[in-house]
Amino acid sequence: MSSKKIEMAPLANEGLPLEERALFCDVPPREYEPARGVIEDFYNWARSQSLWILGFGTGCGAIELRPLMTSRFDMYRFGIQPRATPRQSSVFVIGGYASVKTLKRIVRSYEQMMGPKFVVALGSCTINGGMYWDSYNTIKRIDQYIPVDTYITGCMPRPEALLAGFQELKKIIRAGRAEGQNLYARNFEWYKENQKKVIKDWNMPDYNW
Amino acid sequence: MNELAERLARRYDAEGWHEQRKDLASISIPALRVRDVLAWLRDEEGYKHLSFITAIDNIERGVFTLTYTVRNHDTKHSLMVHADIIRENPVVDSVHLLWEQAWTYQRELKEWFGIDCPGSPRKDEEFVLEGWDQLPMMRRDFDSLAYSNATYAERPGRVTHDPAAYMKAQLYPEADQ
Numbered sequence: 001m002s003s004k005k006i007e008m009a010p011l012a013n014e015g016l017p018l019e020e021r022a023l024f025c026d027v028p029p030r031e032y033e034p035a036r037g038v039i040e041d042f043y044n045w046a047r048s049q050s051l052w053i054l055g056f057g058t059g060c061g062a063i064e065l066r067p068l069m070t071s072r073f074d075m076y077r078f079g080i081q082p083r084a085t086p087r088q089s090s091v092f093v094i095g096g097y098a099s100v101k102t103l104k105r106i107v108r109s110y111e112q113m114m115g116p117k118f119v120v121a122l123g124s125c126t127i128n129g130g131m132y133w134d135s136y137n138t139i140k141r142i143d144q145y146i147p148v149d150t151y152i153t154g155c156m157p158r159p160e161a162l163l164a165g166f167q168e169l170k171k172i173i174r175a176g177r178a179e180g181q182n183l184y185a186r187n188f189e190w191y192k193e194n195q196k197k198v199i200k201d202w203n204m205p206d207y208n209w
Numbered sequence: 210m211n212e213l214a215e216r217l218a219r220r221y222d223a224e225g226w227h228e229q230r231k232d233l234a235s236i237s238i239p240a241l242r243v244r245d246v247l248a249w250l251r252d253e254e255g256y257k258h259l260s261f262i263t264a265i266d267n268i269e270r271g272v273f274t275l276t277y278t279v280r281n282h283d284t285k286h287s288l289m290v291h292a293d294i295i296r297e298n299p300v301v302d303s304v305h306l307l308w309e310q311a312w313t314y315q316r317e318l319k320e321w322f323g324i325d326c327p328g329s330p331r332k333d334e335e336f337v338l339e340g341w342d343q344l345p346m347m348r349r350d351f352d353s354l355a356y357s358n359a360t361y362a363e364r365p366g367r368v369t370h371d372p373a374a375y376m377k378a379q380l381y382p383e384a385d386q
Contacts, residue, residue: 100338100339101338101339104339128363129361129364129367134353134357135357136351137338138357139362140357141361141362141364194362198360199339199340200339200340200341201339201340202340
């Protein structure tokens with residue numbers, strides 16, 4: 001991962017009432033600072049072998065995660081397991097279409113996750129809107145709002161495809177190319193602008209919960 | 210059931226009885242009598258269960274057609290009661306005092322169609338959408354595609370095929386030759 005640093009002004013948190021602004025952090029996200037050489041390689045290997053998924057099924061595609069957890073597909077053998085909270089998770093699986101209402105929770109959950117964190121976008125809807133191409137309430141590209149490390153196409157993809165996607169994600173992490181978190185930090189203002197364009201009742205802090 | 214149609218016609222100027230199935234019929238009534246009719250159906254005719262309330266945007270006629278579906282569990286018969294209200298000023302009596310759960314449907318009507326039911330609890334609160342500042346989206350004059358194109362970024366390169374022609378070319382390429 002890159003170690004580039006960007007200085008940004010404190011966040012205004014204008015969506016919050018005045019009396020609540022001081023209760024929340026005003027520091028924008030920072031890029032990850034990698035360790036030296038083989039130590040970072042070792043970290044990446046370890047990260048790729050223990051993918052902890054946030055248990056938040058954001059759309060209909062999340063139904064495919066259930067068979068993965070049970071004995072037939074058994075994702076635990078790949079070091080993948082679901083966790084209950086964003087704080088414990090390293091992988092966010094966007095499970096298909098995201099309505100604006102869900103997007104608000106997606107952004108919130110993504111920002112709550114500890115780094116290094118990775119996003120897997122599942123299904124056609126996350127890529128180009130899929131069947132919701134003319135919907136008044138469904139975004140068409142999730143990568144405009146949060147960074148995506150791996151896409152898995154299909155409507156919906158079968159569990160085998162998900163396993164293949166996770167294997168791909170592992171390769172990316174292992175090679176140190178899972179740059180999603182850094183992209184988010186680097187282009188934070190752009191992401192925030194896109195998010196606020198569609199989430200019109202923005203009543204939460206700008207970053208970091 | 211035609212006796213019921215006659216009684217409704219006599220008492221409330223109902224018309225257009227339509228027997229959709231053996232256990233399902235519909236009838237139209239004047240919108241001003243919605244509450245009277247539903248109260249009478251509930252108390253006198255055994256239609257004690259309100260299954261559903263929704264609306265249809267009949268933009269050609271300039272009206273919203275409200276539909277109240279009620280059910281008589283003794284006779285196992287459902288009745289859809291239709292009532293037209295004008296689109297320019299869509300207001301109708303609330304029926305939440307007849308069936309408490311009606312307020313949820315009426316809140317939905319307010320958000321999705323802009324139909325107001327004065328006195329209905331929490332009718333002005335957001336129901337499904339958050340921060341919606343456009344026309345109510347279930348009105349047919351709301352252009353969903355135009356809104357979607359203007360609001361949500363699109364990934365270039367998406368193409369659409371006619372399913373029949375595409376599958377024909379895939380499965381029977383020799384047919385075109």
